[in-house]
Amino acid sequence: DTEVTQTPKHLVMGMTNKKSLKCEQHMGHRAMYWYKQKAKKPPELMFVYSYEKLSINESVPSRFSPECPNSSLLNLHLHALQPEDSALYLCASSQRDDEKLFFGSGTQLSVL
Amino acid sequence: LAKTTQPISMDSYEGQEVNITCSHNNIATNDYITWYQQFPSQGPRFIIQGYKTKVTNEVASLFIPADRKSSTLSLPRVSLSDTAVYYCLVGASGTYKYIFGTGTRLKVLA
Numbered sequence: 118d119t120e121v122t123q124t125p126k127h128l129v130m131g132m133t134n135k136k137s138l139k140c141e142q143h144m145g146h147r148a149m150y151w152y153k154q155k156a157k158k159p160p161e162l163m164f165v166y167s168y169e170k171l172s173i174n175e176s177v178p179s180r181f182s183p184e185c186p187n188s189s190l191l192n193l194h195l196h197a198l199q200p201e202d203s204a205l206y207l208c209a210s211s212q213r214d215d216e217k218l219f220f221g222s223g224t225q226l227s228v229l
Numbered sequence: 230l231a232k233t234t235q236p237i238s239m240d241s242y243e244g245q246e247v248n249i250t251c252s253h254n255n256i257a258t259n260d261y262i263t264w265y266q267q268f269p270s271q272g273p274r275f276i277i278q279g280y281k282t283k284v285t286n287e288v289a290s291l292f293i294p295a296d297r298k299s300s301t302l303s304l305p306r307v308s309l310s311d312t313a314v315y316y317c318l319v320g321a322s323g324t325y326k327y328i329f330g331t332g333t334r335l336k337v338l339a
Contacts, residue, residue: 121272148325159316159329160273167325207272211325217263218327220272 123208123221131229132198138224140191140208149191150218151183152207160207166191198228233317233330240336247304249333251317254298261320262293262300266313267332273316277302304335312337
C-alpha cells in the first residue's frame with residue numbers, strides 16, 4: 118500500500134464551525150506533514166510530525182490544531198476559520214527526511 | 230535552507246523533449262534534489278530524486294552537474310497529459326522542512 122488517504126475530499130464550513138481533516142498512511146513512514154495550497158500557488162508547509170512528535174510548526178495560527186494519534190494517522194482540527202483559510206489542504210508522509218514525500222489527494226476546504 | 234529558482238512557465242509540443250532547470254545555489258552537502266509533478270486539485274507526485282551526476286527512471290532523467298548548484302529535469306517525448314506544474318525541492322538535511330518553490334507550469338500543445 119503506497120497511498121496516503123485524506124478525508125473528506127471536500128469540506129464547506131462556517132466561521133463558527135469545528136471540523137477535522139484526517140490523513141492515514143500504512144507505509145510505516147515516521148514523518149507526516151500538513152501543507153496548505155492556495156490556487157495557482159505552491160504548497161506551503163504548516164506542520165511536521167516526526168515519530169509522532171510535533172517537530173515543525175511554521176507559525177500557523179492556533180485556529181489550526183494538528184494531532185498525531187499514532188504513527189499511521191494525522192489529524193488537523195479546525196476551529197473559527199476565516200474565509201481566507203479556504204484552500205487545498207494536503208497531507209504527506211515520508212520514511213526519513215531524505216526520502217521522497219508521498220502526498221494524498223487533499224481536502225478542498227471552503228470557509229463561508 | 231536551500232532556495233530553488235525555476236522558470237515560471239514553459240510551452241512545448243507533443244513528442245518533444247522538455248528540459249526544466251532548477252537553480253539551488255546554496256545546496257548543502259547532504260541535500261538530495263527531488264522533483265514532483267502536480268495536476269490541478271491533486272497532491273504532488275514524486276517523479277525522480279538524485280544526489281549527483283545522472284539518474285534515470287521510466288518517466289524522466291535528472292542531470293546534476295558536479296557543483297550541484299543546479300539540476301535539470303528531462304522529460305522525453307512529452308504528451309498532452311504531461312501538462313502540469315513541476316516542482317524542484319532540495320532536501321532538508323535532517324530537518325524535514327521541505328519548502329516548495331514557485332514551480333514551473335508546463336503546457337504541452339498538440
